[in-house]
Amino acid sequence: MAKVRRKKSTTIIIITILLAIIYMQLSTSIPDILPDLDKEDAPPVTGIHPVVLDQKNKLVAKVREIGIKIIITDGYRSDEEQNRLYKQGRSTEGDIVTNAQAGESMHNYGLAIDFALQLKDGSVIWDMEYDGNGNGRSDWMEVVAIAKDLGFQWGGDWTNFPDYPHLQIDFGLTIRDLKRGKRPPVDSHEYLEALK
Known part of the structure; x- marks a missing residue:
């Protein structure tokens, strides 16, 4: 027994x-x-998060102090814009620029920006070796270093699909969290302070 x-x-x-x-x-x-038991109702995202916007403005000012001018080429993206970019190089003309469909990018939640270098003549470049301020270091990597100090994560650090112009502040949230309706508080500066 x-x-x-x-x-x-x-x-x-x-x-x-x-x-x-x-x-x-x-x-x-x-x-x-599976049922979204933990899905929260969240208002739709319609623009860049206020903290990301604030840090973006600080980035533009700080790099200008060392003789580098950047422009922000992208910020918040609607689902329609994200799907249009996803189709590029797949079902429409052009090179593949993203692996993220609508809802799969931090841009869709206002938590990411893309940047490029702007020359004195106004032209825009994505040259990671360019040293326009003549200090012997790549302007691009100087921008990245300052961005990281401001709490941004750099897409160039990604191993599976490096995205060199991409900067994001995810507030510890994943795409899955965001799709389930979680959002960072509007005033999330304490998150950035905790990174220091």
């Missing part, structure tokens, strides 16, 4: 472990088929 009970207990434990493994796989690899 004791042998039968042990066998039943072992079987129940194995089945429980297998069910837990299956649930974890489904919840991480196929989140869209």
Whole structure:
């Protein structure tokens, strides 16, 4: 009798472990088929987050102090714009510029910007080696260093699809969090302070 009970207990434990493994796989690899139990109602995002905007303005001012002028080529993107960019190089003309469809980019949540260098004649370049201020260092990488000091993460650090003009502040939120309706507070400067 004791042998039968042990066998039943072992079987129940194995089945429980297998069910837990299956649930974890489904919840991480196929989140869209599971109910969004933790989905929050959030107002639609229609522009760049105020803290990201503030840090962007500081970035533009700080790089100007060292003789570098940048322009912000992109900020908040609507779902329509994101899908248009995603199609580029796939079903429409041009080079592939993003792997993110609508809702999959930090731009869609107002948490990212893209930049380029602007020359004295007004032309815009994406040359990562250019040293326009003549200090022996790449202007691009000087911008990146200042951006990181301001709390931005740089897309050039990504290994699977480096995005060299991309800067973002995610406030510790993932795309999955954002899709489920989580948003950083409007005044999130304490997050940036914690990074220092």
